[in-house]
Amino acid sequence: MSFECTSYLIFELVLCNLSSLADACIDVTVLSYEWQEFPQRAIELLGGIHHVKSLTLWSNTLDVWNSLVRAFLPTFHNLTHLRIPWCWGLSDDSDQYTTEALMHFLQKLLNLEYLEIPGEFDPESEWSSIVPQCIKFCLKTVRILHLKGSDTELIWLKYFLGNTNVLERVTILCSESLQADSEKQKKINNEVQAIRKGLVSCVVEFL
Numbered sequence: 001m002s003f004e005c006t007s008y009l010i011f012e013l014v015l016c017n018l019s020s021l022a023d024a025c026i027d028v029t030v031l032s033y034e035w036q037e038f039p040q041r042a043i044e045l046l047g048g049i050h051h052v053k054s055l056t057l058w059s060n061t062l063d064v065w066n067s068l069v070r071a072f073l074p075t076f077h078n079l080t081h082l083r084i085p086w087c088w089g090l091s092d093d094s095d096q097y098t099t100e101a102l103m104h105f106l107q108k109l110l111n112l113e114y115l116e117i118p119g120e121f122d123p124e125s126e127w128s129s130i131v132p133q134c135i136k137f138c139l140k141t142v143r144i145l146h147l148k149g150s151d152t153e154l155i156w157l158k159y160f161l162g163n164t165n166v167l168e169r170v171t172i173l174c175s176e177s178l179q180a181d182s183e184k185q186k187k188i189n190n191e192v193q194a195i196r197k198g199l200v201s202c203v204v205e206f207l
Contacts, residue, residue, distance in 0.1 A: 008028070042064070052078065139164055
């Protein structure tokens with residue numbers, strides 16, 4: 001029912017008969033991009049968990065999969081909840097989150113209803129023209145973590161509010177700096193309310 005993996009995949013993992021898998025947490029890092037055995041082991045891991053319904057995926061894993069095994073990503077038909085945690089202790093200027101990797105992964109999630117992501121995704125990726133099927137027709141809840149209120153983060157909000165037909169709730173967890181800046185919160189809220197006019201039933205909340 002539940003599977004958690006933190007590994008460099010130094011050893012081969014053989015996952016069999018996991019059709020009942022409900023939730024998984026994957027934190028996989030490659031020791032060297034020249035290590036030839038890693039891609040095959042990563043592919044086998046992906047195949048073993050593709051029935052999962054709820055997945056927590058650390059950003060380094062997302063980046064590794066995108067770099068090494070993107071062409072072999074299976075389709076996750078059962079996955080309805082995806083969480084990409086925000087890493088505590090990161091500096092405010094961290095750009096480790098790769099938007100391109102996320103967008104390519106979302107294209108394999110046909111029935112995703114809940115998405116939780118950090119605000120600090122890489123703004124330089126050419127991702128805005130990609131709209132996965134799940135965002136258009138399935139995604140009901142988006143939760144954005146550690147929002148600082150930058151222009152780049154507002155682009156994220158515009159992206160989700162502008163490309164979905166069924167979005168019901170956007171929850172924004174503010175960073176400490178944004179929590180202390182009431183004027184900035186008000187400005188962001190006004191911009192968000194303007195964006196969501198086409199989605200009158202969508203609730204946008206700041207926490």
